[in-house]
Amino acid sequence: MPEALRKVADAILGGPADAARMTIVDLAERSGTSTATITRFCRALGFTGYAELRVAIATETGRVAQQTWETDIGQEILPDDSLDRVLGVVSANDIRLIQQTRDQLDLAVVDKVAQAVARAGRVLLFGVSSSAAVASEMEYRLQRMGVPTWSRSDAHTALTDAALLGQGDVAIGISHSGRTREVIEVLAEAGSHGAISVAVTSQPRSPLAEVAELVLTTASRATSFRSEGFAAIHSQLLVLDVVYVSVAQRTYERTKQALDVTVRAVAGHRLPEQRHPDQRHPDQRHPDQRHPDQRREQRLSERGRPEEES
Structure with missing residues (x-):
């Protein structure tokens, strides 16, 4: 120039x-x-x-x-990196995955899945490795609202449960890759008996998606020390959480009653809240925290002397 x-x-x-x-x-x-x-x-x-x-x-x-x-x-986390950098990389990755999952999630499919779960006689969730933990979390949530739900991480048990499903039941297979043989077999078995089969995967054209009636897609990105499967957990939980809330909306009265009952059932196992000393009633405070006049009254009472000054 x-x-x-x-x-x-x-x-x-x-x-x-x-x-x-x-x-x-x-x-x-x-x-x-x-x-x-x-x-x-x-x-x-x-x-x-x-x-x-x-x-x-x-x-x-x-x-x-x-x-x-x-x-x-997407940068590598090195063994000598500071915790500040580790936190930045991991949190940025998870936030990005959640945003990508939100943007690509087909809400029409979510609506169909939630509707099927709300009406289901039985719901079977199956995943292996990290996906098994996600299945277990969803099982807990659905059971708390009164939906008959089981999660399995053993293929043989899951297959026998899938064989007992039928019309009106739902089977949800969770696999980041969509290529886990056991998950594919369980979902195919459930579908062959008339159950609605749902795949939760980041690969919409995977073998798992091929055998599923409904597909919910997630996002994933690997970082150091965390494979894509581990990194996908947050996305999987987001998708299933949206399904859970949608089911709760459809069964509001039943869900509210179930949650109230279960909260009362475990209430006795929770310690009462401890108030800060300064928040107690004045007469319940430690003597050193009371007003000088209150401490004087207590001393006079303990000595048996009249309250009037001599």
């Missing part, structure tokens, strides 16, 4: 985000040129004017920032 245009380019490259917010006069002053030079610079790059250049700079700056963020959350 000619020297004058090169000055403008250097000024922009020195701080693109700042340049995107500058007026044409500001950029001219920063680059030590004139507004006419800025206009020539814009046309040299194929823009009609400065406004179009600013939009292009802002767009590019945002794209690069997004790429940097995605790169950061």
Whole structure:
């Protein structure tokens, strides 16, 4: 570029985000040129004017920032990294996965699954490894609202349970890869007996999705020390949590009654709340925390002396 245009380019490259917010006069002053030079610079790059250049700079700056963020959350965690960096990488990754799962989740399918679960005679959940923990959590939630639910992590037990399902029942298979043989077999077995089969997977074209009647998709991204399967847990829980709440909406009275009953059932196993000493009734406070007049009254009472001063 000619020297004058090169000055403008250097000024922009020195701080693109700042340049995107500058007026044409500001950029001219920063680059030590004139507004006419800025206009020539814009046309040299194929823009009609400065406004179009600013939009292009802002767009590019945002794209690069997004790429940097995605790169950061996918970076390796090294053995000597600080806990602060570990927290940043892990939390950014989990937040991103939840956002991606939210954006791609088919709510029409969620509605169908929730409707089937709310009406189901029996619900069977099956997953292995980390997916088994997700299945167990969903089992607990559905049981608390009165839905007959079982989760299995053993293939033989799950297969025998699946063989006993029928019309009106629901089987939910959870597999990040969608290629876990046992989960595929259980879901296929349940479907062959008339049960509604649901796949929770990050691979919508996987073998598991092929045998399922309904498919709920999740997102996943691996980081150091956490495989994609482990990283997918938050996404799987998000999807099933939305299903759970939707079921609760459909069975509001039954769910409310069930939750009230179960809360009372375990109430005796919870310790009472402890008030902070300063929040107690004045007569229940430690003597040293009472008002001087209260402490005096207590001392007089303990000595058996009259309350009036001599």
